[in-house]
Amino acid sequence: MTTLATPLQPTDRTTVRRGKNRAVADREILHDVLRAGMICHLGVIMGDAPMVLPTAYGIDLDRGPDGTLYLHGSVAARSVMAAPDQTICVTVTHLDGLVLARSAFHHSVNYRSAVIYGVPRLVVDLDEKLHGLDRIVDHLVPGRTSGTRAPNRKELAATSVLALDLTEASVKMRAEGANDEEEDLALPHWAGVIPVRLTAGAPITNPDCPHPIPTHIQSRSHDLTTDEFLAIRDA
Amino acid sequence: MTTLATPLQPTDRTTVRRGKNRAVADREILHDVLRAGMICHLGVIMGDAPMVLPTAYGIDLDRGPDGTLYLHGSVAARSVMAAPDQTICVTVTHLDGLVLARSAFHHSVNYRSAVIYGVPRLVVDLDEKLHGLDRIVDHLVPGRTSGTRAPNRKELAATSVLALDLTEASVKMRAEGANDEEEDLALPHWAGVIPVRLTAGAPITNPDCPHPIPTHIQSRSHDLTTDEFLAIRDA
Structure with missing residues (x-):
């Protein structure tokens, strides 16, 4: 496992305002969340609206000062080519449990969620493009690239890969039982967690x-x- | 099951440009995707960047001409209060399988994904706010609201609920095996799907x-x- 020197640096954007106790400033946890995820939700601005689409990704924690996330681009790449300096947002979420409290108000979910901001780079170097695609395929199934035919020139040309530095990132998580008000503990309602998992x-x-x-x-x-x-x- | 009269109306935004064969114009399928989901990814514009956060939601398909999605707001509500006419994007994604092809290029995932755009409404009417919160709690666990203490006045005041019409929506899905090039079929690589599910x-x-x-x-x-x-x- 790679340990990176830079701790998570909260910018104004990645400073978690609500539920601060649930923000985690640990780059190892960011890496774990990204490693365990299978797709991300990518946010870009298209015209005057945000657009959020599920997208495949891969990571190379040894690339760049804080590691690099590779996105299999299409819509994203189009938006990046149209607005090269646009910030994007990549979110990877694991739903871990449904939290059922005695009060409706304290219902919640257990989860781990990583949010990364940055201006992505359209990968044009062929070697890095191949590398990025390998990371994306091996992210779905570790070791898969050695069991497939590598992309040919035509396929490479038809595919867009975006690279995003893992510099501006935050992780939030909740991993506990129901937290009810003291005065609700005697209510006849069941409280607990239904764990869920992919x-x-x-x-x-x-x-x-x-x-x-x-x-x-x-x-x-x-x-x-x-x-x-x-x-x-x-x- | 409620059948709504309005078919999915692709606007410029919700017209799926890539993989058109994977776009589904059927409001029933939209409802199924929303019913089966547990959290959504909500996109809002904050400053000059998109922000994508996992959020709880509920639905009432009988409210409004096309049904209503309720969001448990906090960050979203803040952004809506700051920019009342801002369009938001709500995406609900089910990952259904990892698709492993003989070529790296044809690797994919099976999924169902609903994307909804609209200018949300901050719910201020107390009855609708209670109703929206009920829909959100019952979405996590059907029938749950009858097994909990309802929100009191103070809790209601501390909670924001957003309502979003299900009018401008699109659904995309993929549900098939690996689709390799004819000339790759004889390669010695395994092809198939690992089904996944929450x-x-x-x-x-x-x-x-x-x-x-x-x-x-x-x-x-x-x-x-x-x-x-x-x-x-x-x-």
Whole structure:
């Protein structure tokens, strides 16, 4: 695991105003949230409105002073080419649980959420473009790039990759039970958490594919299933 | 299930430019995506940057001509009060699978994603505010509001609710196997899908709560677990 020197630097934008106790100033946690995520929600300004779209991403924590996030661009790339100095916002959220309190007011969710701001860079260097695409594919399934055909010249030309420094970032999380008011504790209502998690089903081989499921696919499926979680669920 | 008369009306913004075959013009599907979601990603413009934050929401498909989405506001409400005519963007995404193709280029994800644009309304009417909060709590766990203490005057004053018409919306989805180039089919690489899904663990009762787990909580947990999915996973 890579340890980076720069702590999370809250700018005015990334200073968490509400629920400050839930803001986490730890670059390791940022990395964990990004590593565990599968898609991000990318925000760009289009005309006079914000646009939020789910997007694939990858990370290279050794690139740049604070690490680099690569985005598989299309709409984003279009907006970046139209407005090269535009700040974008990338958010990666894990929903971890539904928090059910005795009072409606204290209902909440457990989650981990990373928010990154910056002016992205359209990757034009071919080597970095290939590298960025590899990071994106390997982010979906670690080790996958060694089990696929690499992009050819035509495919590379048809794909846009954006790079975003992980410099201006914040992490917020909640990971606890229901927090009710003292005077509500005696109410006859149940309080607690329903833990939730993204889990994987068994890999489904394409009908036109005669090959057995390779180890990196089995591992990824297992990875997203997590025996610990299922043990809790099946208890 | 409520059927609304207005079909999804693509505006310039909600016209899907890329992957048109993946755009779905069916209000029923929009409703399904919103019903199944647990949090949305809310985009607002703050200063000169987009801001994307995970947010709780609820829906009332019988309110307004096209139905209403309620947002539990804080940051959003602040931005709406600062810029009352600002368009916001609400995105609800379900990640359904990782699509692994023989070529890196054709890697993808299966997903369902709803995007809604509009100028939200800060709910000031007390009855509608209560109603909106009920819809948000019942969205997390159907039937939950009848098992909690309703908000009191002070809590209502401390909470912001935004209402957004479901008029300008679009849905995109992908739900298929890997689509490789004809000339790649003979490659020795595995192709297929790892299905993923948000699943629930067993409810965890708060240590300070002596009550048994009520039916609406058990049902919700089961709902998010789905025997069909686990049967696939455990096959």
